[in-house]
Amino acid sequence: MKEAEKPRTGNKFCCISKLKVFLLSLSLAYVGKTMSGAYMNSMYTQIEKQFNIPASLVGIINGSFEIGNLLLIGFVSYFGAKLHRPRIIALGCTVLSFGCLLISLPHFLFGRYHIESSISQWENFSVVPLCLVNQSLISLPTEEPSTGCLHTATVIGPFLGFLLASFCAELFVDLESVDAEDITITATDARWVGAWWLGILVCASLNLLAGIPFWFLPKSLVKEGESNESEEKSKKSVVPLQENDKDEAKQTMYEIAKDFIPFLKALFCNPVYMLFICITVLQFSAFNGMISFMPKYLEQQFGKSASDAIFLIGVYNLPVICVGYFFGGLFMKKFKINIYQAANIAFWVSLLEYLLYFAAYWTVCDTSPVAGLTVSYEGIEQVSYAENTLLAGCNRDCDCPLKVWDPVCGNNGITYVSPCLAGCKASGGTGKSVVFENCTCVAATGLSSQNVSAILGQCDGEENCDKMLRYFLVLSLVCSFIFSLAAMPGYMVLIRSLKPEEKSFGVGIHGLASRVFAGIPSPIYFGALIDTTCLKWGSMTCGGEGACRMYDIVTYRWLYLGLPAVLRGVSYIPSALILLILKKKLKSESQILLNAPVEMQDKEQEALK
Secondary structure: OOOOOOOHHEEEEEEEEEHHHHHHHHHHHHHHHHHHHHHHHHHHHHHHOOOOOOOHHHHHHHHHHHHHHHHHHHHHHHHHOOOOOHHHHHHHHHHHHHHHHHHHHHHHHOOOOOOOOOOOOOOHHOOOOOOOOOOOOOOOOOOOOOOHHHHHHHHHHHHHHHHHHHHHHEEEEEOOOHHHHHOOOOOOOOOOOOOOHHHHHHHHHHHHHHHHHHHHHOOOOOOOOHHHHEEEHHHHEEEEEEOOOOOHHOOOHHHHOOHHHHHHHHHHOOHHHHHHHHHHHHHHHHHHHHHHHHHHHHHHHHHHHHHHHHHHHHHHHHHHHHHHHHHHHHHHHHEEEEHHHHHHHHHHHHHHHHHHHHHHOOOOOOOEEEEEOOOOOOOOOOOOOOOHHHHOOOOOHHHOOOOOOOOEEOOOOOOOOOOOOOOOOOOEEOOOHHHEEEOOOOOOOOOOOOOOOOEEEOOOOOOOHHHHHHHHHHHHHHHHHHHHHHHHHHHHHHHHHHHHHHHHHHHHHHHHHHHHHHOOHHHHHHHHHOOOOOEEEEEEOOOOOOOOOOOEEHHHHHHHHHHHHHHHHHHHHHHHHHHHHHHHHHHHHHHHHHHHHHHHHHHHHHHHO
């Protein structure tokens, strides 16, 4: 026998088969895309602080990322299957890379970040504005001039994105121009801004590199191990990177587009498909809103730094999601689950996770005592959104600015919005070790007049917060794992509800709908609701309202956890309808199968006659 010939040299790329190059490149492209998305989601709070913008505007920035997808996803999902797919992927990677560079530009164009403070952090501490009765204070500083591989990649990418975001959030935003010793705040301070722009440059480089191999790949590839002889005899040895043969590739644009409306009509008349889109919109709205503001939630509820919050989200959630995807897919494959069984599994497993989700309401942390906002100056608990509650008898004659957020921690355990509002009349030390002394408002809580000092920064949270954070993270881990088990059965319902010729277009429209009705609006209304819980707004150098420095964490918790609960609860209505439709369809198909042998017997008898 003649030995099978090896693939021709033309089917290899640098001694590696082009098929393997394609799969590796596609996996790298997935890593780059998902890494960029996860990184940006983690860094929105840093952008909010640097440019002094409210959470609602951050939501608009987040949603605008989906607008780019919206403009092209329908076109690519339909026409991409009929054009040179590798080059389209290469173009997408390149555009994403330049988009990342564009996002980083504001850091270089707007100059150095100035920490909001009643003290100019670049000058000597002799200019500290303290409680100087009947004297005006210094104004604010002015501003200076292949399905296994691909699913794994979609989890590895966000994991790397969260790790990169955690690292960059620990670095000060102006690391290239500011000495670390000159920074008077810590990473847990509400005014801290990490080097968000640095990771974006890394993501831009990765996306640019990921797109390079696709420019050199052909339109179709030869299967590994196929001989040239068999290739000449049969066209089956060609693995298309697009779902069309040579004749289809030569079709005109009109011939390609003429089936667009019939395909769209068929999808709209598919009840299972349309109900699945409703479920996706509701579920994705809940997920997208939560993940966009989860770093802020951990910062505000549990007193963690942005760096720690981002790291904990990545470590506790993404690995178990990967494991859940794997076991969910393995279960589907091993037991050969049909569409009705898959819908049942997705429904009940998801419902179990939904019920566990409500335990998050018990992972609460005590409200941080801040004079004039969450407690009175006498230490009595209260919540106030009014600015005039920052004034009290101990500081009313100090002529303090009320807009500034420059917190100090009194040795009574209460945080004060500024040294002036704490009634401090003297200071000693330099840099982060400065101590404010003779603070009359600290003395108002009952401390002896000889021990009434304060230090820079908010008071540390109680030990109870660390314990509750662990409970929240463990609950998040369990819920993420259970929900990911339901993801593969749910995706199977989507795919099997479509005819083979509708799959590419159907998946594209599904992605389009989820972006239009969930990806774009959900961060906006989540951010707007979060803004309503703000107790103390920061101030801009021009005197306008800036980013929120402190929230009413009880109301924040109810809104942040409650809105996803409502959205997800409503999603179980179309889920139940899908189960009813599929059950009815299964019964009708079973009846046809039962009647088939009888009809065959009748035909056979008639033939015999």
